[in-house]
Amino acid sequence: MTTTARPAGATVWLTGLPSAGKTTIARLLGDRLKAEGRRVEVLDGDEIRRFLSAGLGFSRADRDTNVRRIGLVSEVLARNGVLCVVPVIAPYADSREAVRARHAASATPYIEVHVATPVEVCGERDVKGLYAKQAAGELTGLTGVDDPYEPPADPALVLRTRDQTPRESADTVYAVLAERGLL
Numbered sequence: 716m717t718t719t720a721r722p723a724g725a726t727v728w729l730t731g732l733p734s735a736g737k738t739t740i741a742r743l744l745g746d747r748l749k750a751e752g753r754r755v756e757v758l759d760g761d762e763i764r765r766f767l768s769a770g771l772g773f774s775r776a777d778r779d780t781n782v783r784r785i786g787l788v789s790e791v792l793a794r795n796g797v798l799c800v801v802p803v804i805a806p807y808a809d810s811r812e813a814v815r816a817r818h819a820a821s822a823t824p825y826i827e828v829h830v831a832t833p834v835e836v837c838g839e840r841d842v843k844g845l846y847a848k849q850a851a852g853e854l855t856g857l858t859g860v861d862d863p864y865e866p867p868a869d870p871a872l873v874l875r876t877r878d879q880t881p882r883e884s885a886d887t888v889y890a891v892l893a894e895r896g897l898l
Protein backbone atom coordinates (compact mmCIF):
# COMPACT_ATOMS: atom_id res chain seq x y z
CA MET A 716 0.00 0.00 0.00
CA THR A 717 1.30 3.44 -0.82
CA THR A 718 0.37 6.60 0.99
CA THR A 719 0.34 10.01 -0.58
CA ALA A 720 1.24 13.02 1.54
CA ARG A 721 -1.75 15.29 1.92
CA PRO A 722 -1.08 18.99 1.28
CA ALA A 723 -1.14 21.08 4.45
CA GLY A 724 -4.34 22.96 5.07
CA ALA A 725 -4.52 26.51 6.38
CA THR A 726 -6.97 29.15 7.45
CA VAL A 727 -6.86 32.44 5.59
CA TRP A 728 -8.92 34.93 7.60
CA LEU A 729 -9.94 38.08 5.73
CA THR A 730 -10.89 40.69 8.32
CA GLY A 731 -12.18 44.16 7.50
CA LEU A 732 -15.17 46.46 7.40
CA PRO A 733 -18.44 45.75 5.59
CA SER A 734 -17.89 46.32 1.81
CA ALA A 735 -14.11 46.21 2.28
CA GLY A 736 -13.84 43.41 -0.30
CA LYS A 737 -13.57 40.29 1.89
CA THR A 738 -16.17 38.19 0.08
CA THR A 739 -15.01 39.17 -3.40
CA ILE A 740 -11.39 38.30 -2.63
CA ALA A 741 -12.36 35.05 -0.87
CA ARG A 742 -14.36 33.86 -3.88
CA LEU A 743 -11.65 34.72 -6.40
CA LEU A 744 -8.98 33.07 -4.28
CA GLY A 745 -11.19 30.05 -3.60
CA ASP A 746 -12.00 29.59 -7.30
CA ARG A 747 -8.32 29.76 -8.25
CA LEU A 748 -7.32 27.23 -5.60
CA LYS A 749 -10.18 24.87 -6.56
CA ALA A 750 -9.20 25.11 -10.22
CA GLU A 751 -5.74 23.96 -9.16
CA GLY A 752 -7.23 20.91 -7.48
CA ARG A 753 -7.06 21.98 -3.84
CA ARG A 754 -9.76 21.23 -1.32
CA VAL A 755 -11.18 24.62 -0.41
CA GLU A 756 -13.99 25.90 1.77
CA VAL A 757 -15.09 29.51 1.88
CA LEU A 758 -16.86 30.13 5.20
CA ASP A 759 -18.95 33.13 4.29
CA GLY A 760 -20.13 35.25 7.22
CA ASP A 761 -23.68 35.69 5.91
CA GLU A 762 -24.17 31.97 5.32
CA ILE A 763 -22.72 31.05 8.73
CA ARG A 764 -25.12 33.48 10.37
CA ARG A 765 -28.07 31.71 8.70
CA PHE A 766 -27.10 28.31 10.15
CA LEU A 767 -24.19 27.81 12.55
CA SER A 768 -24.69 31.22 14.16
CA ALA A 769 -28.46 31.54 13.65
CA GLY A 770 -29.92 33.72 16.37
CA LEU A 771 -26.77 35.73 17.01
CA GLY A 772 -26.87 39.48 16.47
CA PHE A 773 -24.17 42.14 16.37
CA SER A 774 -23.55 42.84 20.06
CA ARG A 775 -19.97 42.49 21.23
CA ALA A 776 -20.77 39.15 22.91
CA ASP A 777 -22.58 37.77 19.86
CA ARG A 778 -19.84 38.83 17.44
CA ASP A 779 -17.28 37.20 19.73
CA THR A 780 -19.28 33.95 19.82
CA ASN A 781 -19.72 34.05 16.04
CA VAL A 782 -16.01 34.55 15.40
CA ARG A 783 -14.94 31.84 17.86
CA ARG A 784 -17.40 29.34 16.35
CA ILE A 785 -16.14 30.05 12.85
CA GLY A 786 -12.59 29.79 14.14
CA LEU A 787 -13.33 26.34 15.55
CA VAL A 788 -14.77 25.10 12.24
CA SER A 789 -11.97 26.58 10.17
CA GLU A 790 -9.29 25.09 12.43
CA VAL A 791 -10.84 21.62 12.17
CA LEU A 792 -11.04 21.88 8.39
CA ALA A 793 -7.55 23.34 8.01
CA ARG A 794 -6.03 20.74 10.33
CA ASN A 795 -7.45 18.12 7.97
CA GLY A 796 -5.92 19.49 4.81
CA VAL A 797 -8.52 22.01 3.64
CA LEU A 798 -7.65 25.54 2.62
CA CYS A 799 -10.27 27.45 4.53
CA VAL A 800 -10.93 31.02 3.44
CA VAL A 801 -12.89 33.10 5.93
CA PRO A 802 -14.33 36.47 4.86
CA VAL A 803 -15.68 37.56 8.24
CA ILE A 804 -15.46 41.05 9.81
CA ALA A 805 -14.11 39.82 13.20
CA PRO A 806 -13.89 43.34 14.64
CA TYR A 807 -12.35 42.51 18.02
CA ALA A 808 -8.67 41.77 18.58
CA ASP A 809 -9.32 39.37 21.46
CA SER A 810 -11.70 37.18 19.41
CA ARG A 811 -9.17 37.04 16.56
CA GLU A 812 -6.43 36.23 19.05
CA ALA A 813 -8.49 33.29 20.35
CA VAL A 814 -8.78 31.96 16.80
CA ARG A 815 -5.06 32.39 16.25
CA ALA A 816 -4.31 30.56 19.52
CA ARG A 817 -6.62 27.66 18.57
CA HIS A 818 -4.67 27.21 15.35
CA ALA A 819 -1.32 27.54 17.12
CA ALA A 820 -2.32 24.83 19.60
CA SER A 821 -2.59 22.30 16.76
CA ALA A 822 0.27 23.83 14.71
CA THR A 823 -2.24 24.59 11.95
CA PRO A 824 -1.21 27.45 9.64
CA TYR A 825 -3.21 30.62 10.21
CA ILE A 826 -2.89 33.63 7.95
CA GLU A 827 -4.54 36.85 8.99
CA VAL A 828 -5.21 39.27 6.14
CA HIS A 829 -6.40 42.79 6.85
CA VAL A 830 -8.61 43.98 4.01
CA ALA A 831 -7.76 47.57 4.85
CA THR A 832 -10.28 49.57 2.87
CA PRO A 833 -10.95 53.02 4.37
CA VAL A 834 -14.45 53.50 5.73
CA GLU A 835 -15.16 56.30 3.21
CA VAL A 836 -14.48 53.89 0.34
CA CYS A 837 -16.57 51.16 1.98
CA GLY A 838 -19.38 53.67 2.39
CA GLU A 839 -19.23 54.55 -1.30
CA ARG A 840 -19.28 50.87 -2.30
CA ASP A 841 -22.04 50.07 0.21
CA VAL A 842 -22.72 46.68 -1.39
CA LYS A 843 -25.63 45.86 0.92
CA GLY A 844 -26.87 49.39 1.60
CA LEU A 845 -25.86 49.21 5.29
CA TYR A 846 -23.99 52.53 5.32
CA ALA A 847 -27.00 54.29 3.80
CA LYS A 848 -29.29 52.69 6.37
CA GLN A 849 -27.01 53.78 9.19
CA ALA A 850 -26.91 57.34 7.82
CA ALA A 851 -30.71 57.33 7.58
CA GLY A 852 -31.01 56.25 11.21
CA GLU A 853 -32.46 52.86 10.25
CA LEU A 854 -29.52 50.85 11.63
CA THR A 855 -27.19 51.30 14.57
CA GLY A 856 -24.04 49.45 15.54
CA LEU A 857 -22.48 49.36 12.08
CA THR A 858 -18.85 48.26 12.27
CA GLY A 859 -16.45 51.10 11.56
CA VAL A 860 -19.15 53.78 11.82
CA ASP A 861 -20.86 53.56 15.20
CA ASP A 862 -19.43 50.23 16.36
CA PRO A 863 -15.74 49.43 16.92
CA TYR A 864 -13.29 47.88 14.51
CA GLU A 865 -9.91 47.10 16.04
CA PRO A 866 -7.39 46.82 13.18
CA PRO A 867 -5.03 43.84 13.40
CA ALA A 868 -1.72 44.76 15.03
CA ASP A 869 0.39 42.26 13.14
CA PRO A 870 -1.39 40.77 10.13
CA ALA A 871 0.44 38.57 7.64
CA LEU A 872 -0.79 40.88 4.89
CA VAL A 873 -2.50 44.24 4.49
CA LEU A 874 -4.55 44.70 1.32
CA ARG A 875 -5.10 48.27 0.11
CA THR A 876 -8.07 47.46 -2.08
CA ARG A 877 -8.63 51.09 -3.03
CA ASP A 878 -5.52 50.86 -5.19
CA GLN A 879 -5.97 47.31 -6.51
CA THR A 880 -8.37 45.29 -8.61
CA PRO A 881 -10.08 42.38 -6.88
CA ARG A 882 -7.92 40.02 -8.95
CA GLU A 883 -4.73 41.75 -7.81
CA SER A 884 -5.84 41.51 -4.18
CA ALA A 885 -6.67 37.80 -4.50
CA ASP A 886 -3.36 37.13 -6.25
CA THR A 887 -1.48 38.87 -3.43
CA VAL A 888 -3.04 36.48 -0.91
CA TYR A 889 -2.23 33.56 -3.20
CA ALA A 890 1.42 34.69 -3.26
CA VAL A 891 1.57 34.58 0.55
CA LEU A 892 0.26 31.00 0.52
CA ALA A 893 2.93 30.13 -2.04
CA GLU A 894 5.71 31.83 -0.03
CA ARG A 895 4.69 29.80 3.03
CA GLY A 896 4.82 26.52 1.16
CA LEU A 897 1.08 25.94 1.46
CA LEU A 898 0.32 25.33 -2.22
Ligand SMILES: Nc1ncnc2c1ncn2[C@@H]1O[C@H](COP(=O)(O)OS(=O)(=O)O)[C@@H](OP(=O)(O)O)[C@H]1O
Pocket residue numbers: 732733734737738760761764773777778779781782802803804805806843845855856857858862
Ligand atom coordinates in the same frame (compact mmCIF):
# COMPACT_ATOMS: atom_id res chain seq x y z
N1 LIG B 1 -24.40 46.16 12.45
C1 LIG B 1 -23.66 45.48 11.56
N2 LIG B 1 -22.31 45.59 11.58
C2 LIG B 1 -21.59 44.89 10.68
N3 LIG B 1 -22.12 44.05 9.75
C3 LIG B 1 -23.46 43.93 9.71
C4 LIG B 1 -24.28 44.62 10.60
N4 LIG B 1 -25.57 44.28 10.32
C5 LIG B 1 -25.54 43.41 9.31
N5 LIG B 1 -24.27 43.20 8.92
C6 LIG B 1 -23.91 42.26 7.85
O1 LIG B 1 -23.56 41.02 8.47
C7 LIG B 1 -22.60 40.37 7.65
C8 LIG B 1 -21.84 39.29 8.41
O2 LIG B 1 -21.13 39.85 9.49
P1 LIG B 1 -19.97 39.01 10.22
O3 LIG B 1 -20.53 37.73 10.71
O4 LIG B 1 -18.80 38.94 9.32
O5 LIG B 1 -19.66 39.98 11.44
S1 LIG B 1 -18.88 39.73 12.83
O6 LIG B 1 -17.54 39.21 12.51
O7 LIG B 1 -19.64 38.78 13.64
O8 LIG B 1 -18.81 41.08 13.45
C9 LIG B 1 -21.71 41.52 7.15
O9 LIG B 1 -21.19 41.08 5.93
P2 LIG B 1 -20.06 41.85 5.08
O10 LIG B 1 -20.73 43.08 4.52
O11 LIG B 1 -19.73 40.85 4.00
O12 LIG B 1 -18.91 42.19 5.95
C10 LIG B 1 -22.71 42.67 7.03
O13 LIG B 1 -23.16 42.82 5.72
Ligand SMILES: Nc1ncnc2c1ncn2[C@@H]1O[C@H](COP(=O)(O)OP(=O)(O)O)[C@@H](O)[C@H]1O
Pocket residue numbers: 731732733734735736737738739740802840842875876877879880881882884
Ligand atom coordinates in the same frame (compact mmCIF):
# COMPACT_ATOMS: atom_id res chain seq x y z
N1 LIG C 1 -9.28 45.20 -4.72
C1 LIG C 1 -10.53 44.87 -4.42
N2 LIG C 1 -10.77 43.75 -3.70
C2 LIG C 1 -12.03 43.40 -3.39
N3 LIG C 1 -13.14 44.07 -3.76
C3 LIG C 1 -12.97 45.20 -4.47
C4 LIG C 1 -11.66 45.65 -4.84
N4 LIG C 1 -11.79 46.78 -5.57
C5 LIG C 1 -13.12 47.01 -5.65
N5 LIG C 1 -13.84 46.07 -5.00
C6 LIG C 1 -15.32 46.01 -4.94
O1 LIG C 1 -15.71 46.23 -3.59
C7 LIG C 1 -16.91 45.50 -3.30
C8 LIG C 1 -16.62 44.65 -2.08
O2 LIG C 1 -17.77 43.91 -1.73
P1 LIG C 1 -17.69 42.60 -0.84
O3 LIG C 1 -16.63 41.70 -1.35
O4 LIG C 1 -19.08 42.05 -0.75
O5 LIG C 1 -17.23 43.19 0.57
P2 LIG C 1 -17.32 42.54 2.04
O6 LIG C 1 -17.43 41.05 1.88
O7 LIG C 1 -16.05 42.96 2.71
O8 LIG C 1 -18.54 43.15 2.68
C9 LIG C 1 -17.25 44.67 -4.53
O9 LIG C 1 -18.23 45.37 -5.28
C10 LIG C 1 -15.90 44.65 -5.30
O10 LIG C 1 -16.06 44.52 -6.70
